[in-house]
Amino acid sequence: DAKTTQPNxxxxxxxxxxxxxxxxxxISGTDYxxxxxxxxxxxxxxxxxxxxxxxxxxxxxxxxxxxxxxxxLILHRATLRDAAxxxxxxxxGGSEKLVFGKGTKLTVNP
Amino acid sequence: xxxxTQSPKYLFRKEGQNVTLSCEQNLNHDAMYxxxxxxxxxxxxxxxxxxxxxxxxxDIAEGYSVSRxxxxxxxxxxxxxxxxxxxxxxxxxxxxRATGGVRGNQPQHFGDGTxxxxx
Numbered sequence: 122d123a124k125t126t127q128p129n130x131x132x133x134x135x136x137x138x139x140x141x142x143x144x145x146x147x148i149s150g151t152d153y154x155x156x157x158x159x160x161x162x163x164x165x166x167x168x169x170x171x172x173x174x175x176x177x178x179x180x181x182x183x184x185x186x187x188x189x190x191x192x193x194l195i196l197h198r199a200t201l202r203d204a205a206x207x208x209x210x211x212x213x214g215g216s217e218k219l220v221f222g223k224g225t226k227l228t229v230n231p
Numbered sequence: 232x233x234x235x236t237q238s239p240k241y242l243f244r245k246e247g248q249n250v251t252l253s254c255e256q257n258l259n260h261d262a263m264y265x266x267x268x269x270x271x272x273x274x275x276x277x278x279x280x281x282x283x284x285x286x287x288x289x290d291i292a293e294g295y296s297v298s299r300x301x302x303x304x305x306x307x308x309x310x311x312x313x314x315x316x317x318x319x320x321x322x323x324x325x326x327x328r329a330t331g332g333v334r335g336n337q338p339q340h341f342g343d344g345t346x347x348x349x350x
Contacts, residue, residue: 164321164341165274168279168300208273212336218289219264219323219339221273 125209130226133199141194141225143209148189148200153212155219156194158205165208168194204229234258237322237342243350244309244316252307252345254322262327263305264339266318267291276318280305281327309347320345 126144130146134199142226145154159225170182171192176183182195206225235256242291244250245274261312262281276289296312299305305324309316323339 143325155338162319162344162346164323167340168258170336170338173259178322218276219266219274221275223273
């Protein structure tokens with residue numbers, strides 16, 4: 122399974138943008154980049170996903186490097202409700218399996 | 232509202248006992264999944280099913296069993312052979328290949344989990 126690398130933790134202040142990085146240097150051409158987040162004692166929540174082009178939705182933006190070896194999840198204005206563990210996951214084109222790492226724990230300060 | 236429901240929220244198992252965790256979805260999804268999460272760790276795949284009456288082992292299937300008799304339901308049984316069952320169990324579903332979904336391009340929707348402990 123393709124591997125991703127994320128920082129263990131990050132901090133942000135409320136109302137400021139947050140850029141959560143993810144490295145995936147072994148990504149293959151058919152791997153989709155997915156982001157999920159998880160609050161304590163809850164199931165993960167889908168945030169966004171993409172293949173090659175940058176993506177925007179109501180929750181966040183996903184910026185994918187031109188060589189696809191890294192990506193960045195962008196929360197445009199962090200709120201206290203955005204405090205969670207964020208997982209960057211590669212899903213291979215031949216599989217529906219999610220392979221979770223340890224993710225990045227985001228702390229949002231008021 | 233459509234969603235995915237897991238029950239019970241908390242479950243206790245005695246030594247030598249099998250227990251079954253329920254997972255129901257009304258999202259009309261073909262694919263369903265079971266994951267296990269240990270404290271401070273990411274999720275690990277136990278079993279998954281892409282269509283009714285078919286399922287495949289994930290990375291940690293030993294000591295678990297599943298069935299998929301209905302599209303809406305994917306129960307997980309934790310058997311007495313699973314020696315370390317204490318964990319947070321999560322069920323998920325997605326549109327799959329049966330509905331023409333592009334592989335890797337389908338978000339998964341998760342339930343709120345069942346926390347299993349040993350008495």
